[in-house]
Amino acid sequence: MKEIAFEKFTNMINQKAWEVSKKTGVDFEELKAQGALIYCKVLEDYDVSKASFSTILYIALNGLYEYSYYYKGGNKKNKKGYKSLSETVEKSIEAAKINPSLMDILNLAKEKLSEDSYKLIEWIVNRTWEFQGKLKPCITMVMNHFGWNREYSKKVWAECKTFWNDCGWAIYC
Structure with missing residues (x-):
């Protein structure tokens, strides 16, 4: 398996963190750190036979929106039913493994x-x-x-x- 270097994905993480920061008002540096944690979680669960790493990471980074919600004081009993960051990442990884048409x-x-x-x-x-x-x-x-x-x-x-x-x-x- 080819090495999946963090440096190769820093731009993707930074771009998503910047996007989420501008839309939610959460600190950019905080979101970058969470993006790095998402990278680690995706890398840990990555199966090369299912989908490309960049695809799974890209989808999993959408979990930064849910993280922003919790960071700003949301809780699990909110009206919209947001999930925790780890649940969002898990959902993204599982969906990428299934890859339905x-x-x-x-x-x-x-x-x-x-x-x-x-x-x-x-x-x-x-x-x-x-x-x-x-x-x-x-x-x-x-x-x-x-x-x-x-x-x-x-x-x-x-x-x-x-x-x-x-x-x-x-x-x-």
């Missing part, structure tokens, strides 16, 4: 989501909305495309968002 995610969505939520997630993933000159889909586009009212569109959107945050992001590993 988009079809796997859509099949899972068909099982777990309501019929309208599945239609919405399929529409989003197929990216037909891109031809409208938009960078990302929005509730108004959903309303126009499906003919749903705003309240129902938000409800369906929320169900898709929850599903994607729990399962869908793993395809990027």
Whole structure:
């Protein structure tokens, strides 16, 4: 196995720490230190046969957002249900080991989501909305495309968002 030198990944860690620092207000140096801990955890659990180290590290560094939440005084009984940093890193590592395809995610969505939520997630993933000159889909586009009212569109959107945050992001590993 090729050596995985920390120096090779310092720019990635610094960039993510800078991004999170600017968005959350948490000290950049603190986030860099946590990024280095994430690097160590990913290196410890790394399996070369599953995915590239840089991919797993990149995804695991998103745990800095959750760390920022706790650093600023959050707790496990918060409304949004943030997980601890170690849980986030573990989730990223596990997802990278599984590495599902988009079809796997859509099949899972068909099982777990309501019929309208599945239609919405399929529409989003197929990216037909891109031809409208938009960078990302929005509730108004959903309303126009499906003919749903705003309240129902938000409800369906929320169900898709929850599903994607729990399962869908793993395809990027």
